[in-house]
Amino acid sequence: MSTNFAILAFFTLMLTYLLICEIFTVLFRLTGLTEETARFQVISMLTTCGFTTSESELITSSRKRKKLAFITILFGYIFSVTIVSMILNFFMRLTGEDSFQLIVKVIVAIISLIIIWYSLLKVNFVKNNFDNFIAQIGIKAMFKNQHNPIMVLGVFKTEVVAEVSITNTPEELLNKELKNSHVRSYYNLQILTVIKDDDRSEPVTGDTILEKGDKIIIFGTLKNIKKLFIKEKQFQ
Structure with a gap:
């Protein structure tokens, strides 16, 4: 050689x-x-x-x-x-x-x-x-429709900014407008941006309805984000 x-x-x-x-x-x-x-x-x-x-x-x-x-x-x-x-x-x-x-x-x-x-x-x-x-590739291979993968983008003391890929819409958000979903009142989370399949970003309003295939940028504690988007029995 x-x-x-x-x-x-x-x-x-x-x-x-x-x-x-x-x-x-x-x-x-x-x-x-x-x-x-x-x-x-x-x-x-x-x-x-x-x-x-x-x-x-x-x-x-x-x-x-x-x-x-x-x-x-x-x-x-x-x-x-x-x-x-x-x-x-x-x-x-x-x-x-x-x-x-x-x-x-x-x-x-x-x-x-x-x-x-x-x-x-x-x-x-x-x-x-x-x-x-x-x-x-990882989302398709590892998770499919089992739960919504969370990727942490930034950490700010006790809160994080994370990207959540909606592969299985949580029951709390299924066919519900955000103003009726208690995302802020119960989970203390704020959805900053919704990104559609075609990478088109949409403004978030109280009338926004999250759909399968959406990606969202969300702010709050990682614990509450997981609580809303990951069901432990599905995640494990």
């Missing part, structure tokens, strides 16, 4: 590893975790670092999260073994390669990897489109 091929293979493998990290982060966010918590959990599982007792409760409290965790850990073991084997094989086969050229190639590969990863995480257009694509 030539050093050029080895470096290319390592670069491709690491890029795939980082993409998988982002994919599983999005999938865990769909279960109601914040992005920071989801990313921490995924990195811990992919690197096989393990959890403390309080952190593990986030996973064991949900059957869907436990299934996701199993798949994530499996990927982590596979990639860890593959990467270590590739590195060892690479160095064992090094013969006659100019050290300076090798160092330059490795540095270029690492810099390229950092630029791509930075673009994925920091350039909103790239990250949002990638995350939305994964979220659409």
